[in-house]
Amino acid sequence: MNQLFLKIRAKILFFIVLGLCLCNNAFSKVSNNSDKFDQVCEKSNAYLLYSYTDVVYSKVWGRYDKQVSVQQKLVVNNKLGVENHAFFNLSKKICDNLKILDVRTLKADGTVVRLDSSMVFDHQNNEELDVIRYPIPGVEPGDTIYTKYVYVERRRVNNLMDYVNLYDYVPSYKTEYSISIKPDLNMRYKAYNNFPEPQVLTNDTLVYCLFKMEEVTSVEENKYNCIPCELPYVYYSIEEEKNKLRTWKDVYNQEFNIVTQPILLDYQNSSYYSRWKKRIIGEAKDSSKYIQLKLLYNEILHNFQIIPSSPEEIFKSSGYFLKEHHFDPISIRRLYRQLLEDLGINYWAVFARSKRSGNIDPYYIRRGEYDHIFFAYENEQGTINLLYPHTESFKYQINEIPTSLYSTQAVIVQPVLTDKVKRKDRFINYDLELAEVDSVDMNVINLPGMNAIQNYLKQVYYCDVDIIRKKATFESSFSVSGGLSTDVRSFYSMINKNEEVGEFYDALAEFEGDKFALEIDSVSSFDLNENRPFVFNFRAEGKLSKALTFTNDSIVSLTLDKIVQHNEVESEADSTILNYYLDYGYNDFFMLVLKFPCNIELLGDLNNSKVLKNSFGEYMFKVNKVGTNQLIIQSNYKILKDIVLKEDYLQIKKINDVVDKAKNVRLLIKLKDS
Numbered sequence: 001m002n003q004l005f006l007k008i009r010a011k012i013l014f015f016i017v018l019g020l021c022l023c024n025n026a027f028s029k030v031s032n033n034s035d036k037f038d039q040v041c042e043k044s045n046a047y048l049l050y051s052y053t054d055v056v057y058s059k060v061w062g063r064y065d066k067q068v069s070v071q072q073k074l075v076v077n078n079k080l081g082v083e084n085h086a087f088f089n090l091s092k093k094i095c096d097n098l099k100i101l102d103v104r105t106l107k108a109d110g111t112v113v114r115l116d117s118s119m120v121f122d123h124q125n126n127e128e129l130d131v132i133r134y135p136i137p138g139v140e141p142g143d144t145i146y147t148k149y150v151y152v153e154r155r156r157v158n159n160l161m162d163y164v165n166l167y168d169y170v171p172s173y174k175t176e177y178s179i180s181i182k183p184d185l186n187m188r189y190k191a192y193n194n195f196p197e198p199q200v201l202t203n204d205t206l207v208y209c210l211f212k213m214e215e216v217t218s219v220e221e222n223k224y225n226c227i228p229c230e231l232p233y234v235y236y237s238i239e240e241e242k243n244k245l246r247t248w249k250d251v252y253n254q255e256f257n258i259v260t261q262p263i264l265l266d267y268q269n270s271s272y273y274s275r276w277k278k279r280i281i282g283e284a285k286d287s288s289k290y291i292q293l294k295l296l297y298n299e300i301l302h303n304f305q306i307i308p309s310s311p312e313e314i315f316k317s318s319g320y321f322l323k324e325h326h327f328d329p330i331s332i333r334r335l336y337r338q339l340l341e342d343l344g345i346n347y348w349a350v351f352a353r354s355k356r357s358g359n360i361d362p363y364y365i366r367r368g369e370y371d372h373i374f375f376a377y378e379n380e381q382g383t384i385n386l387l388y389p390h391t392e393s394f395k396y397q398i399n400e401i402p403t404s405l406y407s408t409q410a411v412i413v414q415p416v417l418t419d420k421v422k423r424k425d426r427f428i429n430y431d432l433e434l435a436e437v438d439s440v441d442m443n444v445i446n447l448p449g450m451n452a453i454q455n456y457l458k459q460v461y462y463c464d465v466d467i468i469r470k471k472a473t474f475e476s477s478f479s480v481s482g483g484l485s486t487d488v489r490s491f492y493s494m495i496n497k498n499e500e501v502g503e504f505y506d507a508l509a510e511f512e513g514d515k516f517a518l519e520i521d522s523v524s525s526f527d528l529n530e531n532r533p534f535v536f537n538f539r540a541e542g543k544l545s546k547a548l549t550f551t552n553d554s555i556v557s558l559t560l561d562k563i564v565q566h567n568e569v570e571s572e573a574d575s576t577i578l579n580y581y582l583d584y585g586y587n588d589f590f591m592l593v594l595k596f597p598c599n600i601e602l603l604g605d606l607n608n609s610k611v612l613k614n615s616f617g618e619y620m621f622k623v624n625k626v627g628t629n630q631l632i633i634q635s636n637y638k639i640l641k642d643i644v645l646k647e648d649y650l651q652i653k654k655i656n657d658v659v660d661k662a663k664n665v666r667l668l669i670k671l672k673d674s
Contacts, residue, residue: 037215041171044218045081048172049073049144056180057160057238064160064238066153069100074145074170085170086139088115088132088147095132100150105138113138160238161367164211165227167219176212179236183207186242190364195232209236217577222570224580224644228358231578235366246365248442252413256349257435259330259373262318262338269319276322277342289343290380296339297387297398306332306390332389336375340387347377350386352410352447354402356581362411362444372405376412376445384445394490397530399448403483403583407449407642414441452585452640454533455482457567460591461518463544465556467597467671472544474518482533483584484567489528489536517547517562518592554671555603561663563592564621566637568659569644571652580644580652585617587638594631596671602631603668612658616641616651621662631669635662 041047054069076082088103103115115136136145166175181187183204191197199210211234219227227233264270278285280299281292304321309328313320318335321327327335340347351370353360360369375387388396415437456479463474480488519542526538549557566588569580602625610621620636637659644652 037171037173040217041075041173042077044171045078046074046076046085046170048168048170048175049075050174051166051168051172051176053177054180055162055178057185058182060154064155064157066155066160067150068153069150070148072145072147074147076139076141076143076145078141082139082141085145086136088134088136090132090149092132094149094151097151097153098149099152100148102146102148103136104146105136106144106146107138107140108142157240158367161236163228163233163235163368165231165233166211166213166216167227167231168216169218169220171218172216174212174214175216176210178211179209179238181207181238184240186239187236188239189234189236190361190366191232191234192228192358193230193232195234198234219577220573221578222576224356224569224582225576225578226356226358226581227578229356229579229581235364237366246367248362248365248411248413249437249440251351251365252349252415252440253436256351256373256413260333260337260349260375261435262334263315264317269317269323272319272323273317273338274319276319277339288380289345293339293343293345294398300327300332300335300390301395301397306392306395308392327390329389329391333373336387336389340375340377345377346414347375347387348384348412348414350374350376350410350412352401352405352408354404355406355408355583356404360409360411362409362442370411372402372410374401386447396486397532397534399532400486400534401447403486405447406483406583408447409444410447412443412445415439416441449642450482450533450584452587452638455484455584455586456480456589457484457488457586458589461544461593463592463594465548465594465596467550467556470550472548472594474542474544476518476520476540476542477537478540479535479537481535482586484586485534485536487583517545517559519543519545551668556669556671558594558667558669560633560665560667563633564590564635564659564663566590566635566659568637568656569639569652571649571656576646576649579646580649582639582642582644584642585639587636589637590635592633594633596629596631596669599628599672600625600631601670601672603670608665608667610658610662612655614651614654616644616648617655619655619658619662621658621665623665623667631667635659 050071050073052069052071056067056069058065058067074085076085090098101115101117103117105113105115107113115134139145164177166172166177168175179187183202183206185207187207187209189198189209196211196213199212201208201210213232219225219231221227277296280296282295284291284295303325305326307326307328309330313328313331316331318331318338321331321335337347350373351360352372352374353370354372357371372388374389376384377387379385386399386401388401390396416439417437458479459476460478461474461476463472465472520540521542522540524539524541526536528537529535544563547559547562549559551557567586569582602623608621608623610619612619617637617639619638620634622632622634624632624634626632637655
């Protein structure tokens with residue numbers, strides 16, 4: 001019996017076993033199908049009979065093709081299901097690499113209506129479209145939509161990995177995800193949150209791994225949800241070398257060094273860095289290294305721009321960027337590292353993961369495990385300071401980090417050095433080789449957050465009402481602290497730096513009809529405390545428009561829905577199946593003082609106070625007449641926790657319902673003679 005025959009027989013047996021496994025799973029599904037899940041599917045707008053995703057990795061000229069084949073059968077139950085799902089949607093990235101497309105509407109009477117796939121292929125090169133969206137023809141309640149498409153991505157060997165969760169916007173009777181590779185490749189995977197173990201079948205020509213779940217409930221995501229925090233998922237990676245696990249030493253030597261190690265290729269600019277450092281430190285040359293770092297840092301913070309990276313500047317030294325008076329997001333990291341090392345300050349590389357991306361895994365080091373790289377260093381007191389690099393749209397203070405990292409775990413890594421690092425090993429030189437260390441210390445730390453006392457927004461408006469001209473002007477004080485300070489400052493910085501984004505929000509404000517009635521005309525002063533919690537204050541002047549209406553010469557109407565505006569936690573749905581992960585709890589305080597030139601009287605229902613407290617937060621609304629001619633309106637929205645369990649979701653709705661009632665208050669003010 002020859003080897004060829006044995007290979008053929010092994011391959012035949014492999015697919016026979018695979019077929020039996022799939023068939024047994026199908027029969028098991030029928031026999032174990034619960035009435036409860038049937039009811040869930042019947043009540044939903046649509047549901048999946050099955051969803052299969054098959055991924056095949058194959059080597060092509062030193063790189064790899066990742067071929068993805070997707071098959072689905074979706075049953076549409078009602079008109080809302082037609083509105084939501086009778087469209088074929090693909091991202092432009094997938095559409096550009098699309099090879100096969102077959103979309104059909106299987107009518108209840110047995111007829112079949114096909115989507116003309118040529119229309120999709122005709123738009124592959126349309127640069128203006130981010131998503132290709134086509135209506136699926138002939139879909140009515142009771143019909144089934146069959147979809148199959150295949151696309152191919154070209155990937156490098158260090159990018160053969162993915163996160164897999166088997167959830168969709170609709171419930172599914174059966175969802176599967178398979179991976180096929182050649183046996184000369186090595187696949188590693190790790191399941192999280194009780195993700196079921198896969199079926200793995202191998203022979204001498206193929207390795208096949210199948211992840212599957214049955215009776216999969218639907219997931220409606222929103223900006224507060226964290227699927228990796230709660231729902232089962234798996235991460236896998238494909239590697240050429242077997243039995244070689246990634247370590248934090250590899251991460252430090254590769255990912256950290258490539259974006260932080262200083263460059264010393266243009267020697268003509270290297271001396272400029274030394275002169276600049278000496279000039280900025282000046283008379284503080286005998287002060288501590290930490291004071292010197294703060295001086296150098298403040299010079300960059302206040303006097304240098306951060307612009308997008310340019311290919312022409314990729315190999316330029318810190319001296320070059322100092323001469324040009326700008327940095328980019330990579331060169332600023334290189335400068336920070338150079339300053340820390342030149343000043344002899346002990347520092348760590350910090351690898352962090354945004355809160356709603358799930359917890360970082362310190363022990364199974366995955367590519368894509370972190371989405372933030374920055375520095376931590378020891379200060380005079382021996383505690384840790386955080387040094388986050390500036391971006392194109394925002395400059396961070398020392399110890400200020402993106403709010404998405406609040407109260408998360410991070411990995412800090414530091415080389416174990418037995419000898420002093422030589423100067424030639426500190427820089428990327430003409431050999432373009434990164435420095436490498438032999439060993440590192442790794443620790444897990446908790447990044448700081450801030451509580452509702454530190455995270456606050458206070459708006460106070462002092463309005464003078466002119467009853468002759470029938471208008472009101474104001475002077476206001478605006479104070480924002482903590483995470484709200486970071487978010488507000490970064491948002492407005494982005495608006496100012498990005499013309500397209502600014503135009504978008506201008507158009508959005510025009511479309512929504514100027515929902516906020518307090519219009520700022522000018523800012524008279526502002527200041528920022530550069531220490532935590534980064535309190536930002538400014539004073540402004542403006543006018544009260546649209547909300548204040550003179551019904552006649554003696555009656556003024558004040559509508560509050562355009563005045564009372566809070567940063568509310570969204571609660572549009574009646575319930576949620578996932579917890580809410582907020583960046584922070586906060587206190588949003590608003591006060592409006594209306595001063596009239598004459599005596600006033602409030603008409604109608606004078607009991608306008610509203611108060612609600614629960615374990616999640618609280619809301620307070622008050623309207624008070626002070627003296628004979630002033631009206632004070634206070635509204636305070638407070639969120640106490642940064643995680644809201646799904647069981648407590650109704651507490652959000654209760655608070656927001658009270659806010660809505662306050663906004664619907666309409667005050668009638670009678671003007672009286674003095």
